[in-house]
Amino acid sequence: MKHDELILRLCEGNRRYIESADAALREETALNGQRPHTIVIACSDSRVIPEQIFDASLGELFVIRVAGNVLEEHQLGSVEYAAAHLGCELVIVLGHTRCGAVAAALGGHADGFIKSITDEIAAAIGEERDPLRACEKNVLFAVDRIRAEFAAHPEIEQVSVTGAVYDVLEGSVRFLD
Ligand SMILES: [Zn+2]
Structure with missing residues (x-):
């Protein structure tokens, strides 16, 4: 087209x-003004649309999307803003099945700016070779990082952080803890 x-x-x-x-x-x-209740960190994959997946309306979800749902300072800044200033009470890191970024990290041959994403995922998954387990490890790595970064933040420490995996075929979300 x-x-x-x-x-x-x-x-x-x-x-x-x-x-x-x-x-x-x-x-x-x-x-x-907006008063979203939940922050969702999801992949940019066109099949992963948090508002549709959770049947949520305008103003309910504060969504951060980046390929591979990886975290760097911009994403952490977005989490901090939504939790401390908009009143979000829950953070969900949402990985998904058949993720191209996780597959690229497992393949180990990305270059350009993509490498900054796959390097982050590779650090999270270590020796794991199963794509689904790798996806889960990548999610839990981000969950741990958010918990650690904001452990001593007075306005964010009471926010719950959890991980989940979305199945792009079934449409179902499975929470990891
Ligand atoms: Zn993805």
């Missing part, structure tokens, strides 16, 4: 969205 056809397709989608049932909620949250 050509670029202008893609933009047209996106604009048509936006027009449908503007006219959708979300209009009242859009107005409410725009005028009164």
Whole structure:
């Protein structure tokens, strides 16, 4: 598809969205501010859409998406902001089955900026070679990091941090603890 056809397709989608049932909620949250209850750190994979997976409305989830659901300072800053300033009470690190970033880390031959992601995943999974177990280890690594980084943060220490894996075929979420 050509670029202008893609933009047209996106604009048509936006027009449908503007006219959708979300209009009242859009107005409410725009005028009164957002009060999301949960932070979700998920992969950028187009099959992993937290709002759809959890059937959540506008304003409910504070979503951070990055390939491989890895954590660096920008993501930690986003967690800190949402927990300390927006009042989120739960953080979910959401990995998923058939993740290309985890597969690339297992394959061990990424380059360019992608390597910064696969290096992070490789550090998390160690010697693990099973893709699902590797995905779980990558999630738990991020969970541990968030807990450690904010252990002494007065506004974040009472926030619960948990890990989960989304099955892109079944549509189900399995919590890891
Ligand atoms: Zn992924």
